[in-house]
Amino acid sequence: MDINAYMHEVGSEARSASRLIAKADTGVKNKALIATAEAIDAAREELMAANGKDLESGRANGLDAALLDRLELTPARIDAMIEGLHQVAALPDPVGEITGLNYRPSGIQVGKMRVPLGVVGIIYESRPNVTVEAASLCLKSGNATILRGGSEAIHSNQAIAACIEKGLKAAGLPASVVQVIKTTDRAAVGELITMPDYVDVIVPRGGKGLIERISREARVPVIKHLDGVCHVFIDRDADLNKALTIAVNSKTQRYGTCNTMETLLVDAPVAATILPQLAQAYAEKGVELRGCERTREILPQALSAVEADWSEEYLAPILAIKVVEDLDDAIAHINHYGSQHTDAIVTESYSKGRRFLTEVDSSSVMINASTRFADGFEYGLGAEIGISTDKIHARGPVGLEGLTSQKYVVLGDGHIRQ
Numbered sequence: 001m002d003i004n005a006y007m008h009e010v011g012s013e014a015r016s017a018s019r020l021i022a023k024a025d026t027g028v029k030n031k032a033l034i035a036t037a038e039a040i041d042a043a044r045e046e047l048m049a050a051n052g053k054d055l056e057s058g059r060a061n062g063l064d065a066a067l068l069d070r071l072e073l074t075p076a077r078i079d080a081m082i083e084g085l086h087q088v089a090a091l092p093d094p095v096g097e098i099t100g101l102n103y104r105p106s107g108i109q110v111g112k113m114r115v116p117l118g119v120v121g122i123i124y125e126s127r128p129n130v131t132v133e134a135a136s137l138c139l140k141s142g143n144a145t146i147l148r149g150g151s152e153a154i155h156s157n158q159a160i161a162a163c164i165e166k167g168l169k170a171a172g173l174p175a176s177v178v179q180v181i182k183t184t185d186r187a188a189v190g191e192l193i194t195m196p197d198y199v200d201v202i203v204p205r206g207g208k209g210l211i212e213r214i215s216r217e218a219r220v221p222v223i224k225h226l227d228g229v230c231h232v233f234i235d236r237d238a239d240l241n242k243a244l245t246i247a248v249n250s251k252t253q254r255y256g257t258c259n260t261m262e263t264l265l266v267d268a269p270v271a272a273t274i275l276p277q278l279a280q281a282y283a284e285k286g287v288e289l290r291g292c293e294r295t296r297e298i299l300p301q302a303l304s305a306v307e308a309d310w311s312e313e314y315l316a317p318i319l320a321i322k323v324v325e326d327l328d329d330a331i332a333h334i335n336h337y338g339s340q341h342t343d344a345i346v347t348e349s350y351s352k353g354r355r356f357l358t359e360v361d362s363s364s365v366m367i368n369a370s371t372r373f374a375d376g377f378e379y380g381l382g383a384e385i386g387i388s389t390d391k392i393h394a395r396g397p398v399g400l401e402g403l404t405s406q407k408y409v410v411l412g413d414g415h416i417r418q
Contacts, residue, residue, distance in 0.1 A: 001183055007191035010146055011198025013176035014119045018144035021177045022116045026093040028171050029140055036167025037085035040078065040132070043163050047073055050159035051128065058152050066256075070126040071153055081132045081160075084383060088136040091382040094400050095142040098409060106418075109411040114404045116142035118200035121192050122385070123148045123214060125206035128156035134203075135164050135178045137385050141403035144177050146199065148192055150206075151184035158182065193218040203398075205386050208313075223398060225363075225389040227313045227339035228258030230371045233330040233356070235347035236267040240274050242368055243346040247278055249370040250344065252285045256315045258387060259342050259364075259374035263310060263320045265330045271323045272298055287317045294323035310337040327352050331359050338362060340389040342374040363389050363396040 021029075040047065051073040058068055094114045101111030120143045122134045131147055138145035149157040161180035168177055181188050193202050193214055202222045204214040211224050232250050234243045250261035266275060275298045282289060289295075290309050291302035302321065309320040310333070324330045334343050344366035345356040353367040364374040374397065376384025381399030388394045394402030 001185070003183065003185050003187045003191060006183065007181075007188055007195065008198070010179050010181070011119070011192075011195045014144045014146050014179060015198050017174050017176040018116070018118045020174065021139065021144055022095075022118075022142045024142065024173065026095075028173065029093070029142070030089040032139060032167045032171035032173055032177075033085045033089040033136055034167075035170035036132075036136070036164050037082045039163035039166040040082055040085075040160070043159065044075070044078055047078060047156070047159050047163075050155040053155040054128075054153050061152075063152060067126055067152070071128070071156075073128055073156060077129055081129050084129075084133060085136050087382055088140050088400075091140060091400060093140065094404050101409075101411075106415060107412070108415050111409050111411075112406040113409045114401070115407055116404055119144045119146065119198060120403065121146045121148070121199045121202045121220070123189055123192065123202065123204045123206070123210065125150040125210065126153060128153045128160060130205060131157050131160045131180060132164070133383060134205075134385055137383055137400060137403060139178065141400045143403055144179075146179050146181065146192060148181040148189055154184050189214075190217065193220065193222075196220045203386055221393075223386065223388045223390060223394055223402070225258065225339065225341055225387045227311075228260065228341045228387075229263065229311055229313050229337065229339040230259060230261050230341055230374075231263045231265055231330075231334050231338060231343045232261050232371060233265040233324070233327075233334070233343070233345045234267060234270060234274060235327060235330075235345055235349065235352055236269040237349040237352060238267075238270065238346040239348055239368075240270065240277075243274055244277055244281065246344065246346055246368065246370050248281045248285070250372055251282070251287060251319055252317070253370070253372045255317055257372070258313075259371050260315070261319070261344075261371050262312060262314055263322065263337070265322050265324050265333060266295075267327075267330070268294070268323050268325055271295070275299055275321070282319065285317065287319050289319055289321055291321040292323060295321045298323075311339075313339070327355065331356065335359075335361050341387065342366070342371045344369060344371050363387070 097114045124130045165175045204211045289302040290305040340362045342364040376397035384397040
């Protein structure tokens with residue numbers, strides 16, 4: 001296969017399709033989503049058979065247990081894909097919404113209309129259910145999409161693509177609205193991220209290595225985050241019962257997610273009180289502790305933290321702990337070592353909470369809540385296509401609105417500028 005020619009054909013078709021889906025009404029888009037859900041429900045056996053091929057190949061190629069688990073399509077996961085399509089169909093359509101419409105002294109009205117981005121390229125690994133999630137969000141937000149899943153899920157993704165095509169056809173939309181790349185050749189990724197004539201934005205979902213490569217080589221804008229080095233700061237004015245539950249949940253509710261706490265900061269005046277309680281709770285969960293010198297004076301069982309620990313995303317039952325002098329010290333640490341993902345303060349002080357919200361430079365900043373809430377579903381977005389730590393356009397969990405932009409609209413009635 002000539003990868004360059006193939007990808008340019010895919011890109012050209014996506015660009016043409018983007019103009020059709022951008023003007024499709026909400027009913028048509030919802031019809032495609034519901035019809036896709038019905039097609040997936042009817043194709044359970046085909047999906048499981050295709051996924052079986054991927055699992056067999058994955059075992060033969062030495063994929064570890066965690067990757068095989070992410071790759072597997074169980075009946076429950078197929079149910080979740082179907083439910084997800086219905087949920088996206090039920091979400092409000094952001095396209096065409098006009099806000100801020102105001103009269104100007106000249107008599108014209110000026111406002112902003114929400115519009116699709118155009119063509120969204122999504123590059124992801126392992127989990128075939130991402131194919132449905134990404135396709136549904138792009139479709140509902142009026143975008144054409146090009147999906148490039150991992151080679152380990154090629155059979156599963158193509159089987160899902162066939163269901164999406166049936167859904168699009170049922171709604172009278174072209175199959176090119178959602179295209180799943182048919183080749184496992186890595187060169188396809190290189191082509192996809194360097195086609196600004198056809199692709200408006202790239203969303204990488206995967207490991208740090210993948211995202212670093214995409215960020216480095218892409219010639220189109222990228223919505224991404226590299227690390228989830230998230231912090232919880234326990235202030236001296238915290239309710240320590242709240243602090244205990246928040247700090248334990250932020251770390252142990254799930255270990256392998258980007259919104260899991262990786263560093264705990266504790267205000268010096270309460271360190272001797274709260275740290276032993278936390279250490280006991282973490283010990284019960286099997287969490288390894290790595291602490292600064294002041295932490296280890298209180299918790300001698302903790303390992304010595306090194307400089308690299310303060311910027312490490314463990315994605316494992318490991319936690320770095322640092323005792324800080326005060327709020328200023330905590331904010332300085334977070335802004336220096338954090339990844340601008342999610343950071344939380346536990347405090348009963350209104351003024352300190354407000355300062356934390358204002359001065360911590362992250363995409364999600366919280367008061368008295370677990371970092372694990374940094375999620376599109378928990379934020380009421382219905383679903384998300386990823387988390388963005390960028391500072392322009394979308395920031396934080398990216399849902400339907402994050403897959404749109406705004407353009408100015410001007411309403412006049414024969415008005416001319418004097």
